[in-house]
Amino acid sequence: GQSLEQPSEVTAVEGAIVQINCTYQTSGFYGLSWYQQHDGGAPTFLSYNALDGLEETGRFSSFLSRSDSYGYLLLQELQMKDSASYFCAVRDPTGGYNKLIFGAGTRLAVHP
Amino acid sequence: EPEVTQTPSHQVTQMGQEVILRCVPISNHLYFYWYRQILGQKVEFLVSFYNNEISEKSEIFDDQFSVERPDGSNFTLKIRSTKLEDSAMYFCASKGGTNEKLFFGSGTQLSVL
Numbered sequence: 001g002q003s004l005e006q007p008s009e010v011t012a013v014e015g016a017i018v019q020i021n022c023t024y025q026t027s028g029f030y031g032l033s034w035y036q037q038h039d040g041g042a043p044t045f046l047s048y049n050a051l052d053g054l055e056e057t058g059r060f061s062s063f064l065s066r067s068d069s070y071g072y073l074l075l076q077e078l079q080m081k082d083s084a085s086y087f088c089a090v091r092d093p094t095g096g097y098n099k100l101i102f103g104a105g106t107r108l109a110v111h112p
Numbered sequence: 113e114p115e116v117t118q119t120p121s122h123q124v125t126q127m128g129q130e131v132i133l134r135c136v137p138i139s140n141h142l143y144f145y146w147y148r149q150i151l152g153q154k155v156e157f158l159v160s161f162y163n164n165e166i167s168e169k170s171e172i173f174d175d176q177f178s179v180e181r182p183d184g185s186n187f188t189l190k191i192r193s194t195k196l197e198d199s200a201m202y203f204c205a206s207k208g209g210t211n212e213k214l215f216f217g218s219g220t221q222l223s224v225l
């Protein structure tokens with residue numbers, strides 16, 4: 001089967017940098033996505049990496065190493081509003097990559 | 113930005129009753145999904161729908177569940193006979209062609225009593 005591992009919780013202070021790691025095991029690979037979810041809210045798309053390397057979008061960057069089956073989400077200049085859960089996700093190759101499966105999520109708490 | 117809309121935002125039902133959760137995906141999207149999330153847990157895939165048919169479903173999506181796209185704009189999830197363990201937040205999502213970005217609705221909180 002397919003699996004994703006990410007830390008359950010991370011704590012950081014405003015203005016700091018935090019890295020949320022994700023390792024995955026899949027029988028086929030179609031890229032790694034990241035989603036943010038605030039309490040009571042819907043998941044919202046942050047980024048997608050199909051190839052190795054770093055993708056930057058403002059304060060957020062996402063990295064992928066396919067040889068290590070590993071990626072991370074990097075959040076810079078942390079703000080209180082970044083307190084949320086962050087999920088990595090991959091497409092499941094069984095059934096033709098039609099479903100996106102999510103990790104268990106990392107709860108980020110940003111403190112003043 | 114375009115958005116996926118879901119109704120109702122909350123639904124309370126008695127065990128054994130049928131419920132229909134409604135979604136209006138983004139108009140030019142082609143791929144539609146239902147996910148659910150039990151409080152504090154991860155987002156779980158239920159079903160994907162493309163070209164007017166189910167393209168993939170999970171083990172959770174048993175015979176009690178069905179989906180429909182009755183009129184080209186709405187996308188519904190029906191649970192025929194609800195169980196206590198069906199209590200969860202249900203999210204509808206849609207996606208354009210080859211874009212990886214899934215757009216999620218704000219969810220329907222289903223409570224089965």
